Amino acid sequence: MLSDDFTISQLAIPSVSLLISFLAYTSQYFFLHFESAPLRKDEVWKINIFALCIWICYFRACYVDPGRLPLSSKSITPGEADKDTTTGRPRWCRRCEAYKPPRAHHCKTCKRSASPQCEISELRLTLFRCIPKMDHHCPWTSNCVSHFTFPHFIRFLFYAVVGMGYLETLLWERGSIVWKSRDLPSYLGPSIGQLIHLFLLIVVNSMTVFALFILLVRSLWSLVFNTTTIESWEIERHETLVRRARVLGGYLEAPGGKKIPIRKQEFPYDIGIWSNVKNGMGGSANIISWFWPLAATPNRKTGWEFEINDFEDPGLSWPPPDPDRIPLPAGPLPGDGPELLKTYSSAREEIEAFRRRQAEDLSRTRPFSEIQRRKRFHERYQQEDSRDSDDERGPGPVYGDQSDEGEESWRNAEGERLRDFGVDEDAEFYDEDDVPLGVLIKQRNKGQ
Numbered sequence: 001m002l003s004d005d006f007t008i009s010q011l012a013i014p015s016v017s018l019l020i021s022f023l024a025y026t027s028q029y030f031f032l033h034f035e036s037a038p039l040r041k042d043e044v045w046k047i048n049i050f051a052l053c054i055w056i057c058y059f060r061a062c063y064v065d066p067g068r069l070p071l072s073s074k075s076i077t078p079g080e081a082d083k084d085t086t087t088g089r090p091r092w093c094r095r096c097e098a099y100k101p102p103r104a105h106h107c108k109t110c111k112r113s114a115s116p117q118c119e120i121s122e123l124r125l126t127l128f129r130c131i132p133k134m135d136h137h138c139p140w141t142s143n144c145v146s147h148f149t150f151p152h153f154i155r156f157l158f159y160a161v162v163g164m165g166y167l168e169t170l171l172w173e174r175g176s177i178v179w180k181s182r183d184l185p186s187y188l189g190p191s192i193g194q195l196i197h198l199f200l201l202i203v204v205n206s207m208t209v210f211a212l213f214i215l216l217v218r219s220l221w222s223l224v225f226n227t228t229t230i231e232s233w234e235i236e237r238h239e240t241l242v243r244r245a246r247v248l249g250g251y252l253e254a255p256g257g258k259k260i261p262i263r264k265q266e267f268p269y270d271i272g273i274w275s276n277v278k279n280g281m282g283g284s285a286n287i288i289s290w291f292w293p294l295a296a297t298p299n300r301k302t303g304w305e306f307e308i309n310d311f312e313d314p315g316l317s318w319p320p321p322d323p324d325r326i327p328l329p330a331g332p333l334p335g336d337g338p339e340l341l342k343t344y345s346s347a348r349e350e351i352e353a354f355r356r357r358q359a360e361d362l363s364r365t366r367p368f369s370e371i372q373r374r375k376r377f378h379e380r381y382q383q384e385d386s387r388d389s390d391d392e393r394g395p396g397p398v399y400g401d402q403s404d405e406g407e408e409s410w411r412n413a414e415g416e417r418l419r420d421f422g423v424d425e426d427a428e429f430y431d432e433d434d435v436p437l438g439v440l441i442k443q444r445n446k447g448q
């Protein structure tokens, strides 16, 4: 019987395993009984070595931990570039309640611990975690492709494409023999069962190798340019914002009516082909280790800081400013204004002032279920356009009322939105709750 928390994604790994077995082993059974051209010894070796490499890399792509934030946030000290350029605040994940290192994203599938049991949906969301240099959450490995799993993932794709490409040549060889002998009496040729088997092998193998080849090319592109799938999306999003700003005088409006200057920003992590590939494959300069299925997973101490090129000011953060992802303006920090200098005439007055501040703090921690989604840009723009007024403001973020989809549903040219990569969109777009006060004060004190 299926358990309650059974999901279709649990079928992914068994299905892929079944596919590998079908192609690698039933093909050998077919060749064994195909009398016109049985497998040569070296062909048997090659098929089985490729199959072994595929199994090892697939297993590691599925089960190697894609990484988690160090338990103590002290182990990460955010540098200048880890702070958001516009707000000056460190990147923060409210779901994890921790600093969000550069290139990390909050995955909506990877859990913090192996088997969290939680009934309350709001709390269940906090059971997921940020993944270092998250590329995407792969449904076929039920795991994140990240700083730590990318080398295993790309090796899996490589061996799958090379191994299945090799199998394809063997299958076509047999296929052409069958075709040539099509005019011979049927009892001389292969049986109907064999013909169906050969046909299925060719169709399944061709389709799979084609799909994986495209994925391999895409992943190699990511490796060579040191740009994750999510970052490619961010680059496109940035280009869109630059275009929007160009029409609106170089600025876009953020919450609170703040005008954010938007200018073209270079992607910072492309540091040259050799370094990109070396770092992407785990940091080793030994080219053979890049192909070795049992190569070590990247050192667990890496993945929190990344070298950047010098095209831009090192203080600029990535992703570039996005007015639709900027937190709502917060009140001043205690001590920033005259509040702290204030002396109270009585203890009672002081307690009241403290309670007021406490209530303000509490109101900042709105639950995620009450997210105010920012209306999509074109809706805002049309709204402003049709309004007959001499108001010169650009189409700043207007909050949607009943709409359950806002600007987070922006899609790139391929029609992908952020959640298609497994990212928790609400945490990415509407992380409106700021860094907790305590952390900010600690941060400020450290700076002094």
Ligand SMILES: [Zn+2]
Pocket (backbone or CB within 6 Å): 093, 094, 095, 096, 097, 105, 106, 107, 128, 129, 130
């Ligand atoms: Zn997180």
Ligand SMILES: [Zn+2]
Pocket (backbone or CB within 6 Å): 107, 108, 109, 110, 131, 136, 137, 138, 143, 144, 145, 422
């Ligand atoms: Zn994940």
